[in-house]
Amino acid sequence: MRHAALLCSLLVSSFAFAAPVKHAAGPRIEVTVTPTAAGSAPLTGRILVAISKAATGEPRNQIDESYESQQVFGMDVTGAAPGTPIVLDDASAYGYPIRHLADLPAGEYTVQAVFNRYEEFHLANGKTVLLPPDKGEGQHWNTKPGNPMSKPVKLTFAKNGAVTITADAMIPEPPAPAPDTKYIRHVRIRSELLSKFWGREMFVSAIVLLPEGFDSHPDAHYPTVVYQDHFHPNFSAIGWRETPPPSDLQGREAVRAKWQYAFYQAWTNGTLPHVLIVEPQHANPYYDDSYAVNSASIGPYGDAITQELIPAVEKQFRGIGQGWARATYGGSTGGWEALASQVFYPEFYNGTWSFCPDPVSFHAYQGADLYTDTNAYTRTGPFETIDIPSDRRGDSHITAQMAQVNHYELALGSHGRSGEQYDIWQAVFSPQGADGLPAPVYDKDTGAIDKEVVKYWHDHYDLDAILMRDWTTLGPKLEGKLHIAVGDSDTYYLNNAVYLLEADLKSTRNPHSDATFDFGPRKPHCYTGALPEWDESQGADMNQRVLPLMTRHMLETAPKDADTKSWVY
Incomplete structure (x- = not known):
C-alpha cells in the first residue's frame, strides 16, 4: 500500500x-x-x-x-x-x-x-x-x-x-474465494461510473447462482433475482450446500446445514423455478456495502449496479434483461437495499421482498427520532434526562444505547471512517461536507443533531417520505411489487419505522397501495416472514418461500410477447 x-x-x-x-x-x-x-x-x-x-x-x-x-x-x-x-x-x-x-x-x-x-x-x-x-x-x-x-x-x-x-x-491476505463450479460463478467488472467518481480504478462484482439445466438448455433465457446483502467472499449468505450435512453437527449449525442442503436439492430437482440469483458485492472505502443507491459521498452505486453490473451478468448468463423479469430481496441492510432499489428504480425491478429493513423512516432511526429529537443519544424532560436505546434482545432487554454504539464507532475512526453501521448510514445519506467527507448528521461525541443535514436525509433517503411525496408517479409503478416483513420485537427497533410506512401506505389513493406487511409476533432480527402451511421444519429456507412468489408475479405481469417459456422446463 x-x-x-x-x-x-x-x-x-x-x-x-x-x-x-x-x-x-x-x-x-x-x-x-x-x-x-x-x-x-x-x-x-x-x-x-x-x-x-x-x-x-x-x-x-x-x-x-x-x-x-x-x-x-x-x-x-x-x-x-x-x-x-x-x-x-x-x-x-x-x-x-x-x-x-x-x-x-x-x-x-x-x-x-x-x-x-x-x-x-x-x-x-x-x-x-x-x-x-x-x-x-x-x-x-x-x-x-x-x-x-x-x-x-x-x-x-x-x-x-x-x-x-x-x-x-x-495482517495476511484473506482466503481465496471458492472457485467457479457448475452452479456458482463469479463476475467482476470495472465500473466506469465509480472510477470517475473516486478518481481511481473501482470495481463491482457479483456471485451468480446458475439454474439447473443451464448448460443443457442453451436456448433458454432466465429471469434475474437480485439478492441484496453484506459483502461475502462466497455464496454463504443465501445458503448453499451440495452435500448432506455431517451427522455430528449440533444445534444451529445442524439446522442451518439442513436448510442449505434442502435449498440445493430444491434448486436441482426441479422444485424451484429456473432463474439467475445474483448477489452483488460492492464493498467500498466506508463499509462492506454501498446500500445500492447513488450517494453524494460514496458515489453512484445504484447506477453502477443497475446500469453496469446487472446488465453484464445478464449478458454473460443469458438473462432476459427486461424489467418484468427482475425481482429483488434481502434482509436487514439487504432489506433496505431491496426496498430502496425498487423505489428508486421502479421499472427496473418487478417486485421486492424486503425483510427486517434498516430504517425506512427517520422518525424511527433505531431508537431516535431525527426529526423531533434534538439529540440522538438522550431525551430530556423537565427534571430528568434518559438514554435512547439502540439494541435489544427479543425479550426487550436492552443491550446497547445510541451513545454507546456511536462512541464505539468513534473510537474506531473519526469523520465517519469506522467502517461500522451508523457511519455508513451517514456516508450514504449525507451530503459531502467542505472537507469532502460526509456531513455529520449529529455530533458523534455529544449526539447533538444537525437539522439541516437531517433535511437532506429526509428529501433524498427517507423511503417513507419519498413514497408519500412521489406517490402520484411512483404508486402506479409499484402496484403488486412491495412486500415487507419484520419482527415486532426487532433487535434494532426496525419494526417501528415499518409500522409508520404501513400506516402511510394504507392512506394512499389513486392507486391505493396494495403493499403487503408481515409483523412476526415477538420475533427479533431478522424475521423473513410467516412460514407456509407445508413447512414442517423450524423455519423454511427463505429462497424456497419467495422464489416461487417472485416468478408467479413475473408470469402474471409479463408483456404479451415476453419469453415466459424458454426457462420453464
Whole structure:
C-alpha cells in the first residue's frame, strides 16, 4: 500500500501528527510500527490498540458495540515514520467502552495494536479525502490485509507511565474465494461510473447462482433475482450446500446445514423455478456495502449496479434483461437495499421482498427520532434526562444505547471512517461536507443533531417520505411489487419505522397501495416472514418461500410477447 503526502489542509487539522511532543504525566501507550511490517513509506491512518481481559483469543477480534466488548483506544495519525513510536495519551486517544486512558484500571491485560492504513482518493469534484480502501476483506480494520499489527502480548498498565508495543507483523491476505463450479460463478467488472467518481480504478462484482439445466438448455433465457446483502467472499449468505450435512453437527449449525442442503436439492430437482440469483458485492472505502443507491459521498452505486453490473451478468448468463423479469430481496441492510432499489428504480425491478429493513423512516432511526429529537443519544424532560436505546434482545432487554454504539464507532475512526453501521448510514445519506467527507448528521461525541443535514436525509433517503411525496408517479409503478416483513420485537427497533410506512401506505389513493406487511409476533432480527402451511421444519429456507412468489408475479405481469417459456422446463 502506497501513501503520499497529505494534500488537503482541512484534513490535516483532523489528524494527530506523530512528531515528538512533551507529554504530561499520566498513562500512555507507545506503539512502534516497524519497517518490516509497514515498509518505508510514511504511515497515515488510525492506530488502534485493543486491550482485553479475555483468557484466550486476539484482542483485535474482541471489540464490538455491545456491553461485553473488550477495550479499544484509537487515534488518527499522518506522516509517521516507521520505526518511530506513535504515542497515545489521555488527551489524544479516544476510547471505548472506557472513554479516557486515564480511567483504565491498573492491571495486567492482553494487548494488541493494529494500524489501519488510509490512502488518498482524489474525487471527481476536486476534493481529496483519506480513507481505508477495501482490500478484498469486506472493509474490516482488524482483518484488512496489509495492515501492520502486533502479536498479542501481556502488559501491565499503571496510572502513570508508558507501555510499549511493537507492531512487526502484517495482517495476511484473506482466503481465496471458492472457485467457479457448475452452479456458482463469479463476475467482476470495472465500473466506469465509480472510477470517475473516486478518481481511481473501482470495481463491482457479483456471485451468480446458475439454474439447473443451464448448460443443457442453451436456448433458454432466465429471469434475474437480485439478492441484496453484506459483502461475502462466497455464496454463504443465501445458503448453499451440495452435500448432506455431517451427522455430528449440533444445534444451529445442524439446522442451518439442513436448510442449505434442502435449498440445493430444491434448486436441482426441479422444485424451484429456473432463474439467475445474483448477489452483488460492492464493498467500498466506508463499509462492506454501498446500500445500492447513488450517494453524494460514496458515489453512484445504484447506477453502477443497475446500469453496469446487472446488465453484464445478464449478458454473460443469458438473462432476459427486461424489467418484468427482475425481482429483488434481502434482509436487514439487504432489506433496505431491496426496498430502496425498487423505489428508486421502479421499472427496473418487478417486485421486492424486503425483510427486517434498516430504517425506512427517520422518525424511527433505531431508537431516535431525527426529526423531533434534538439529540440522538438522550431525551430530556423537565427534571430528568434518559438514554435512547439502540439494541435489544427479543425479550426487550436492552443491550446497547445510541451513545454507546456511536462512541464505539468513534473510537474506531473519526469523520465517519469506522467502517461500522451508523457511519455508513451517514456516508450514504449525507451530503459531502467542505472537507469532502460526509456531513455529520449529529455530533458523534455529544449526539447533538444537525437539522439541516437531517433535511437532506429526509428529501433524498427517507423511503417513507419519498413514497408519500412521489406517490402520484411512483404508486402506479409499484402496484403488486412491495412486500415487507419484520419482527415486532426487532433487535434494532426496525419494526417501528415499518409500522409508520404501513400506516402511510394504507392512506394512499389513486392507486391505493396494495403493499403487503408481515409483523412476526415477538420475533427479533431478522424475521423473513410467516412460514407456509407445508413447512414442517423450524423455519423454511427463505429462497424456497419467495422464489416461487417472485416468478408467479413475473408470469402474471409479463408483456404479451415476453419469453415466459424458454426457462420453464
